[in-house]
Amino acid sequence: MCAPVEGAAGGARGATDADGVETGAAGANGAGGASNASDGSSAGGEVGWAGSARSAPAPGAFAGDGAAGGSGGRVRIDHLVTSGTFSLDGGCWHVDNNVWIIGDDEECVVLDAPHDAAAIVAAVGDRHLAAILCTHAHDDHIDAALGVAAATGAGIWLHPADRELWDRTHPNHAPDREIEPGRRFTIGTGDDAVALTALHTPGHTWGSVSFHAPALSTVFTGDTLFQGGPGATGRSFSDFPTIIESITTQLLGLPPETVVRTGHGASTTIGREAPARQSWLDRGH
Numbered sequence: 001m002c003a004p005v006e007g008a009a010g011g012a013r014g015a016t017d018a019d020g021v022e023t024g025a026a027g028a029n030g031a032g033g034a035s036n037a038s039d040g041s042s043a044g045g046e047v048g049w050a051g052s053a054r055s056a057p058a059p060g061a062f063a064g065d066g067a068a069g070g071s072g073g074r075v076r077i078d079h080l081v082t083s084g085t086f087s088l089d090g091g092c093w094h095v096d097n098n099v100w101i102i103g104d105d106e107e108c109v110v111l112d113a114p115h116d117a118a119a120i121v122a123a124v125g126d127r128h129l130a131a132i133l134c135t136h137a138h139d140d141h142i143d144a145a146l147g148v149a150a151a152t153g154a155g156i157w158l159h160p161a162d163r164e165l166w167d168r169t170h171p172n173h174a175p176d177r178e179i180e181p182g183r184r185f186t187i188g189t190g191d192d193a194v195a196l197t198a199l200h201t202p203g204h205t206w207g208s209v210s211f212h213a214p215a216l217s218t219v220f221t222g223d224t225l226f227q228g229g230p231g232a233t234g235r236s237f238s239d240f241p242t243i244i245e246s247i248t249t250q251l252l253g254l255p256p257e258t259v260v261r262t263g264h265g266a267s268t269t270i271g272r273e274a275p276a277r278q279s280w281l282d283r284g285h
Helices: 117-124 145-152 160-169 240-251 270-283
Strands: 012-014 076-088 091-103 107-111 128-133 155-158 184-187 194-200 209-213 218-222 259-262
Touching (some): 076 117, 091 117, 091 259, 107 184, 117 145, 128 184, 145 155, 155 160, 240 270
Parallel strands (some): 107 128, 128 155
Antiparallel strands (some): 012 076, 209 218
16 A cells, blocks of 8 residues: 655646746646656767657657747746656555656656656647657656657667666566757757757666656756755665755756656756755755
8 A cells, every 4th residue: 555645646737846946837627646756978979759659769850840840939937736656665655756847838848757648638738749858767657648749659768777766667668769968859949949858867767767857957856956955866776975966966067957847746947956065965865
């Protein structure tokens, strides 16, 4: 039986961050959230959204990045919260998860696919879903990924260091593409295009990835960095010194006004979190 988490709520809902930084809200009714996430090489360059969810994509093919023609307007960030469970190391917890949808009126990407495929698909609406980008492979972040992929044809992207965790949830279905550090995923067209750059930020899991969008003054950190400090490292596939190294080298050097949009709970900024680094070291988590 899963333990309740205070504040967890059933269903799915549109949400705005407590600090008021949200730029859009995607609301959907549904059923079904878990909690808590080093190199930064520039390998890979800019890539496109290749292939359907269950077919091998053609390397370098771009179904987005301007290929569709026209303009869908300015890229925005929509926010959905879904609820469900997180299970690992024999424990089970009820949790709420953030789902971040980045795109314009025509095309978007989804960061993580937790718990409720129908709610996520409804939030995407009639837009082309170019990709499902996984920040890591804890089950609460990927349990609805296959459902979203089947409904939309989007490919699923995951860092290969999290494949063992992925296989615990989806043993019969591999992710479609591997996320390499430094890969850039472009959303939108022309002057309104926005790039997300993948940063390998291990520690919460070995394959944890953050996505930096300088044009949006935002970094999506999954479960690596939260309001109040690092993600949890007390379970399998995690390590506290590693997550501190990731946060220090990959995240704290970003501009202080950069909004940190997380896998659970409220957003924060780099400027709010950076001064607390020594306190995280002192407390050991």
